[in-house]
Amino acid sequence: xxxxxxxxxxxxxxxxxxxxxxxxxxxxxxxxxxxxxxxxxxxxxxxxxxxxxxxxxxxxxxxxxxxxxxxxxxxxxxxxxxxxxxxxxxxxxxxxxxxxxxxxxxxxxxxxxxxxxxxxxxxxxxxxxxxxxxxxxxxxxxxxxxxxxxxxxxxxxxxxxxxxxxxxxxxxxxxxxxxxxxxxxxxxxxxxxxxxxxxxxxxxxxxxxxxxxxxxxxxxxxxxxxxxxxxxxxxxxxxxxxxxxxxxxxxxxxxxxxxxxxxxxxxxxxxxxxxxxxxxxxxxxxxxxxxxxxxxxxxxxxxxxxxxxxxxxxxxxxxxxxxxxxxxxxxxxxxxxxxxxxxxxxxxxxxxxxxxxxxxxxxxxxxxxxxxxxxxxxxxxxxxxxxxxxxxxxxxxxxxxxxxxxxxxxxxxxxxxxxxxxxxxxxxxxxxxxxxxxxxxxxxxxxxxxxxxxxxxxxxxxxxxxxxxxxxxxxxxxxxxxxxxxxxxxxxxxxxxxxxxxxxxxxxxxxxxxxxxxxxxxxxxxxxxxxxxxxxxxxxxxxxxxxxxxxxxxxxxxxxxxxxxxxxxxxxxxxxxxxxxxxxxxxxxxxxxxxxxxxxxxxxxxxxxxxxxxxxxxxxxxxxxxxx
Numbered sequence: 001x002x003x004x005x006x007x008x009x010x011x012x013x014x015x016x017x018x019x020x021x022x023x024x025x026x027x028x029x030x031x032x033x034x035x036x037x038x039x040x041x042x043x044x045x046x047x048x049x050x051x052x053x054x055x056x057x058x059x060x061x062x063x064x065x066x067x068x069x070x071x072x073x074x075x076x077x078x079x080x081x082x083x084x085x086x087x088x089x090x091x092x093x094x095x096x097x098x099x100x101x102x103x104x105x106x107x108x109x110x111x112x113x114x115x116x117x118x119x120x121x122x123x124x125x126x127x128x129x130x131x132x133x134x135x136x137x138x139x140x141x142x143x144x145x146x147x148x149x150x151x152x153x154x155x156x157x158x159x160x161x162x163x164x165x166x167x168x169x170x171x172x173x174x175x176x177x178x179x180x181x182x183x184x185x186x187x188x189x190x191x192x193x194x195x196x197x198x199x200x201x202x203x204x205x206x207x208x209x210x211x212x213x214x215x216x217x218x219x220x221x222x223x224x225x226x227x228x229x230x231x232x233x234x235x236x237x238x239x240x241x242x243x244x245x246x247x248x249x250x251x252x253x254x255x256x257x258x259x260x261x262x263x264x265x266x267x268x269x270x271x272x273x274x275x276x277x278x279x280x281x282x283x284x285x286x287x288x289x290x291x292x293x294x295x296x297x298x299x300x301x302x303x304x305x306x307x308x309x310x311x312x313x314x315x316x317x318x319x320x321x322x323x324x325x326x327x328x329x330x331x332x333x334x335x336x337x338x339x340x341x342x343x344x345x346x347x348x349x350x351x352x353x354x355x356x357x358x359x360x361x362x363x364x365x366x367x368x369x370x371x372x373x374x375x376x377x378x379x380x381x382x383x384x385x386x387x388x389x390x391x392x393x394x395x396x397x398x399x400x401x402x403x404x405x406x407x408x409x410x411x412x413x414x415x416x417x418x419x420x421x422x423x424x425x426x427x428x429x430x431x432x433x434x435x436x437x438x439x440x441x442x443x444x445x446x447x448x449x450x451x452x453x454x455x456x457x458x459x460x461x462x463x464x465x466x467x468x469x470x471x472x473x474x475x476x477x478x479x480x481x482x483x484x485x486x487x488x489x490x491x492x493x494x495x496x497x498x499x500x501x502x503x504x505x506x507x508x509x510x511x512x513x514x515x516x517x518x519x520x521x522x523x524x525x526x527x528x529x530x531x532x533x534x535x536x537x538x539x540x541x542x543x544x545x546x547x548x549x550x551x552x553x554x555x556x557x558x559x560x561x562x563x564x565x566x567x568x569x570x571x572x573x574x575x576x577x578x579x580x581x582x583x584x585x586x587x588x589x590x591x592x593x594x595x596x597x598x599x600x601x602x603x604x605x606x607x608x609x610x611x612x613x614x615x616x617x618x619x620x621x622x623x624x625x626x627x628x
Contacts, residue, residue, distance in 0.1 A: 002026050006038075006052060018055040024048075033070040037088075041065055049088075061086065066112040067122060071145060072129025078121065080112055085145065098143055099132070102150055106136070106238075118167030118184060126173050133173045137162050137216065140179055140190065154179065154190050157231060163220035164213040165524065200230040204508050208266035209236040209248055214314065214495065214526070215266060218516040225515070229508055234262065245269065256280060261500040263509040267311055268496060269591055272303065273379065281310040281498040287510040288312060291517060296532050298584050302493055313493035314516055315529030317457035318482055318580075319368045319587060322446055322468055325479045327453060332483065334370045335388075337455075338395040344452045345399040352451040353400050357409045359605035362397040363598050365455040368492070371588045372485045374597065381622055383615045386597065390604045390611035397605050444563055446478075447471040457492060457589075460527035461540040461573070463565065469572050470565045488584020494529035530580065537580075541573035596622050 004027070007013040018040075020026050025043035027050075032038050038050045039060070047061035047068075067078040077084040082100040084093050103121070112120050122135045126142075134141045139156035143149065156162040161181070170182035179190040208215055212235075219231045236248030243251075249270070255261065261280065275281050288300065288309060303311040321328055321337075327344065331337050344353050356362040366389070373385040444467060446454045454471075458464060458480075472478045482489040497516060499509045515521055522536035531537055568576070588594050596618050604614040 004055070016050070016052070016055045018050060018057065020057070024057075029065075031068040033068070033075070037070065039068060060088070060091075067119065069123045069125050069132075071125035071132055074145075076123050076125065076132055078112065078123055083123075096143075096145055098148060098150055099134075102134070102141070102143075106138070114167070117169060119169065122168050122171040122181070124171045124173040124179075127175050131173075133171070133179065135161065135168060135171050135179070135181055137164075157219065157233060158223065159190065160188060160220060162216050164217050200228050202229045202505070202508070204229055204231045204264070204505055204512065205262040206231055206233045206264045206512070207236065207252065207262035208233075209245065209252075209269050211235050211238070212266055212495065214521070214528075215516065218512065218521045221518075221521055222512050222515045226508070226511070231512070256500075259502060261502050263503040263505050264497065264499050264512055266495055267498050268494070272311055272496065272498070275498070276303070276305060276310045280501055282501045282503070282506055283308040283310065284312055284499060284510075284513065285309050287514055288517075291514065294519070294533055294535060295517065296534060296580060296583070298488065298581060299491060299493070300532050302586055303496070303498075311496045311498040312513075312517070313496045313532060314522070315494040315531055316583070317459040317492040317494055317529050317589075318583065319490045319492065320456065320458040320468070320480055320482060322454040322471065322480045323452065323478065324475075325477050328479050328481045331481065334366050334392040334396075337366065337369065338392045338399070341396045341453065342399045345402055348403065348452060350403045350405075352404065352445075354396070354453050354455055355445060355451045356397070356400050357404065359397055359602050360598060362400060363393050363601040363605065366393040366396060367594070367597060367601075368457065368587055368589055369455075369483050369490065371594065371597075372490065372585050374588075374593060381593065381619045383619050386615035386618055387611045389597075390601055390614050393601065394605050394611065444471075447474055447563055449475075459529050460525050461530065461537065461568070461576075462525045462527070462543075464527050465572075465576060466565045466568050469568045470563075473566070482579060482582070485585025485587070489579070489582045490585050490587050491583040492529075492587050492589050534577075537577060541568070541570075541577075543567040593618075593622055 004016045004018045005013045006016045018027060020042065023044050024046070027040035027042055027048070029041040030038065030050075031040075036052070038052055040048050040050055040057070041064070042048060045062065045064050046059050047063060047065060048057040049060050050057055061077070063077065063079060063084070065077055065079055069076050069078075071085075073087070073089065075086040075088060077086055082103055083096060085096060086093050107121060110120055114120070120136060124133045124135070125131070126133060130144050130146075132143050132145060133153075134143070137156050139152050139159070139161060140154035142151045142153050154161070160166050160183070161168075166183040166185060166188075168181055168183060172180045174180065177192060181188045181190065206215065206219065216233065219233060223229070223231060236252060237243050237245065252270075267275070272281075285308065288295070299316050300312045301309065302313060303309060321331055323331075323340075327340050330340055341353050354362070354365060356365055370385075370389050370392075373389070374382055376382045376385075445451045447467070447470065458468065468480055472480065484490070497513060499506060499513065503509055517533055519533050519535040519539065522531035522533045523539040525540040531540070600609075600614045600617050600621070603609050604611055609617070
């Protein structure tokens, strides 16, 4: 049973005897707006007004809230679907079309409150009782309730608001026109200074197809060093814009053709090879050569051609296999993988082998180990390689599905559906399969004995690699393995970056690139890839707070089991760093060819066409687009 404490402005505290019934459970979030206006969210989905005297509760709203703030005598309620204006005196609820349009345009599919208590969007009421201020990564905006305008009063790109490391937890608008924003690492005051130019004369144009938090973080660090430079960051497929990948690429290519190329670009999902051939990307050597000892050059040299380096990955993931030592030692490619899946099915007639519950998932899990073979030396689709891949993926799928129960497939499909809905369909499952992030296909289920072989990307040091090493320790006779490719072990480049050859601000862009690749920018582990910076990887290997992580997993039979994840040991981290030095062969995990292989492959694995027919169809379908 929780204890509730009320703390006044002097720091004095007293217990508030809140009594929750069994249906309410307990209150887990509170908003103290002013005297007499204490509200709490119950686990029953209701909002209660709480007496500061005796802790008694009065239900006022049936609504799951993200945030609440007072605007005069009314309350502005923020929930995942929009804003509601609530009058406590009458109980009347109204909406503001401008606020809801702002939310729909900028936060469609975005969680407004993270599981760590950090907000993507906060609201505060002005002293006039009519004005609402909204704070987010893009800045602080002002709106008069019932009005038609939404005005930006603070540009987030020029402040710490845009730094993803500084998560917002609270906000207040002061009488002076200043704003206080409480971040996870301190309290920040935003003040208007008439002597500072609203937008500096020097400008740097930066582009990524999709929102990139690491790039935003680097821009914030860069701006602290270069306040005289304004960094204009453009996202091709901004949240809620409805712009498709094809539309965004056409717009970008039109801009490039007109001589207005962004100074620095994130090249993920862009035609990098075509840009190199057309001479659109600058040689990065003069910025990266001085950093050579800091970087994993076996990864950063990926785009080197004729002694020139035209792009550089900032991070990377590693296709990894986790299983019994005897099984893992036998797997070298998708053919030997299919052999082992068949052997495991013979040994274990029922239950999951790899946790793939559909033909597409088996294709995605197999594809990350084979995609490096799908293009020949001249960059053309290799029809024979695709036919072999389809045949081997079909063998794996036939063995996997032979032991699956209908119920386990239903549970898994529901999880995938919820996952896709929560991400608004923006993530490719093939690109982001890993050992922790994606439900059933991870090391936790191997840890529990719910599956026999774990396939996917290893993509981070702490939780990700920690779960893998914990599973190995727990099961005893287990190991993990990277697979070989043409010039070394396989890896997936993440967030490749280039600088325009036509940029008039190449030096400024180069300085931003060095910040992007720095230890300071890459030392935090966001489980979205390992950093190419050696010191950053070493920093991620240290468990500074001494935490041991636990996770509860419910198995198919309804039994709940707690899994304890130990931090990787110093020796395990050292061995991983040594294995990273062996990486040298890039794979693909998204884009035109990947999508075509997945779509056609489903038809092959489900018996609608042969492997040879599937390979021929892909060559035909991709010929025009790959040429473009």
